[in-house]
Amino acid sequence: MSAFSDDLLIRGGHVLDPAGGVDGELDVLIRSGRVSGLGAHLMAAGVPVLDATGLLVLPGFIDAHVHLREPGFEHKETIATGTAAAAAGGICAVVCMPNTRPAPDRPEQVRSLLDRARDTGCVRVYPIGCITRGRSGRELAPLAELADAGAVGFSDDGDSIEDGALMEQALTAAQTIGRPLCPHEEIKAVTAGGVMHAGQVSQRLGLGGMPARGEEDMIARDVRLSARTGGPLHVAHLSTAGGLELVRQARAGGAPVTCEVMTHHLVLTDEAVATHGTQAKMSPPLRTAVDTAALTVGLADGSIQAIATDHAPHAADEKALPMERAPFGIVGLETAIGLSFTYLVHTGAVPLATVVAAWTWGPARAFGLPGGRLAVGDPGDVTLVDPKRDWTVRPEEFRSRSRNTPFAGYRLKGKAAATVVGGRVVYRDPGGRT
Template sequence: MKTLIKNGNISTTKNEMTKADLWLEDGIIKGIGTDFSELEFDQVYDAKNQLITPGLVDVHVHLREPGFTYKETIKTGTQAAARGGFTTVCAMPNLDPVPDTAEKLTALYDLIKKDAVVHVKQYAPITEKLRSEVLTDQAALKKAGAFAFTNDGVGVQTAGTMYLAMKEAAKQNLALVAHTEDDSLLFGGVMHQGKVSERLGLPGILSATESSQIARDVILAEATGVHYHVCHVSTKESVRVIRDAKRAGVHVTAEVSPHHLLLTDEDIPADFGYWKMNPPLRAKADQAALIEGLLDGTIDCIATDHAPHGFEEKNQSFLKAPFGIVGSETAFQLIYTHFVTTGRFTLEQVIDWMSRKPAEIFGLTAGTLTVGQAADIAVFDLDHEEKIDEHKFASLGVNTPFIGWPVKGNTLMTFVDGQLVYNKED
């Protein structure tokens, strides 16, 4: 089937727009130009002079199925991704059952194949059931389709376990992806340790809870030669450790989430669970360090950490609510509105951090808009402003403090392998 996306604009490295039409056929991009009038197309879509980008790539989402389908399903989670312009997502393994054997991972991929509307790469856990010290069979999990290894949601507490896991991951040539959190430094914390936690009378989470484990891990990564990737960096100390490790030649990459770029603990108005996330919203100095880290290459990409929960779970105090914030449907829009339109980031930088770079660091065939590549494409409206409306979410989770925020850059259409999987007009 021949498909044409006409009247589009592509962002260039000079942060300028170039007019372009896209010819899609057999799941790939067959042509990028301005005149395909001699060809006959089965389907024609009008981009309405708006932005066409490679489909966005999110290396950190929680789809919650199996085990927690009241929070999210593979179908609703990937529909939410498509609504946000994402065509590839990488799903975390904190599920029930945890996909810690080849058989369980194969069964999970069967569900993904049946219900996903975007490409899903599935992480496998580092240790059995996530919280144990028993390593999984990485070779068998790789053969079953594991994208990388992570215990996201909890930190690997024992250095010896992490060292052995890194050695094996290096042998398998797969990344070891870390949620860094030293349980011995938590002290029951539920938000960032600082003046706001003191004002609200809530136990705080030290910055060292995160950064101390990164410091341990980069030394182990250097010793093992593994590709070590740090999830959702949130503190200035973490940025410093990662920067120093990169300068020393350690193969370390890192991601930052939109909420840590946009918000600080000072924005938290009250003791309300929608503001509870892990890692927590940090101080202004941390936020500044994250932005600087993105700009100087210390932090490689932006990832949402889309973490849906049930309404009643989140609609309570910090002490009772679970950690987590949804982000698939709001990430590009928020970053574009608050950083590109204000001149702090260029549009090309944002597209790079949210498509090409995450694909590149994990070796994915995604994130580029070139002839011969998969026709994974997003179209964004950069002009019209509308408010974030949870009633329009495809996700089952609405747990975000960004509800009601005015944004531009909303998704018009998303194509996966040349097939339209989201259309705002539908």
């Protein structure tokens, strides 16, 4: 991406690159947009310097699950506002989902999305192509052509592939192409009418429930098909303990399966619906404390390779609808690092290096993306984090066009201090130390 090809010397920070095995006080030199050196007290005449004293210097964070909404839903988000939100959240690259209008089921649509991202985006954008034409679940999209155009994987996210034979066909194609499917794992017949997790809380609130098995039975089918075909499967937005167990078994059996967990599924339970209403409505829904605990363990032990946001912007009037009619989803790009540090790192629940790997090398490997580490020659993408920065979530200050979050008013510790993409500083925390 030629737009990001600057020079920068990041000096005096603590470099932590789990994949590269780097952990120490080092400088990072970026030349023409790529990492050109790591070392103590680097000098580079004429190269701009970013002082990283007191900061963590991490490989650029990659969010494997983002809805940018363009084209078709620009009142919720655009590539410009969505990537600005990513930059403000310390995210250097977003993998964007295809539930746009039109949905990218033809190669020219993938190309036009990439052109638009180059013109208006301020972080890297990696498109996901459709699995089926028009996301209708009936006929396979031209997956190889979509991949050639730049799709890094395939999904009908938001909608499921209910037809098992079609899913098997798609995974067989994915095996040949070498790009993963990241399908939306939900049996809609099981979750129909549900607006939150089916359990004690939904009963208490008198709201329609989405049983865990609506997700788990679909994951069970897909990991089985992945094992049978050898097609790479990245289980999207894993939310239940049972789903995690299925992924563990599939991986132990050698199936090419990876998975991701959303920040909110690690932090909140279905109890949040009682407090936050539609701002806590998403699919898959917030589950129980048992699920949250299991997912945290799964992240710590490496069963889960990526943390992502499922950043799903919606307009205020859409989320103001009653629980039954409001759309699923919350924004996440600008709270991801704060939540990850506050609830995973600072609590000691998950080691820092594991959390960093799940935001970098994990998603990079799952989707075959450049970056995710800071070796010489890698993209000069760097996320600088001030792990001690106390701040309050103020949705009115979001760069995102939408404000739908249950985390308004949360006090968090840890924030992106600066975001560097291809050697270019695309964000600096106005209240921070850089």
